[in-house]
Amino acid sequence: MPQETASKTKGLPGAQVARVSELVQYQDGAVVSREIVKRPTGNVTLFAFDEGQGLSEHTAPFDALVQVVEGDAEIIVSGNTHRVQGGEMILMPAGQPHALKAPKRFKMILTMIRS
Numbered sequence: 001m002p003q004e005t006a007s008k009t010k011g012l013p014g015a016q017v018a019r020v021s022e023l024v025q026y027q028d029g030a031v032v033s034r035e036i037v038k039r040p041t042g043n044v045t046l047f048a049f050d051e052g053q054g055l056s057e058h059t060a061p062f063d064a065l066v067q068v069v070e071g072d073a074e075i076i077v078s079g080n081t082h083r084v085q086g087g088e089m090i091l092m093p094a095g096q097p098h099a100l101k102a103p104k105r106f107k108m109i110l111t112m113i114r115s
Helices: none
Strands: 003-006 030-039 042-049 054-058 066-071 070-077 080-083 089-092 096-103 106-114
Touching: 066 080, 070 089, 070 106, 080 089, 080 096
Parallel strands: 003 030
Antiparallel strands: 030 042, 042 106, 054 096, 066 089, 066 106, 070 080, 070 096
């Protein structure tokens, strides 16, 4: 099972330009996350997946939008596998089982809206 490690630095300062790929770093054998926006209505989290890592199948009560920033991901939604590359995105609908795998290292932005 993959190890998940949350970055100690949280949030993103307002009104400042940031390079997405530099806000979260790869860690050998791990999935690293950094929450950059957290509100009652939703959140935005950056992830860096090391090669071979992933998130096991689960469901969420809200839609989740994945934007791959670099590399490419294998994203399974309701049993259908999608290869999502840097610059592409996929919506994982609420209530549908989904999982993520890293055939190679990749970084992504996860946006979850709670409504």
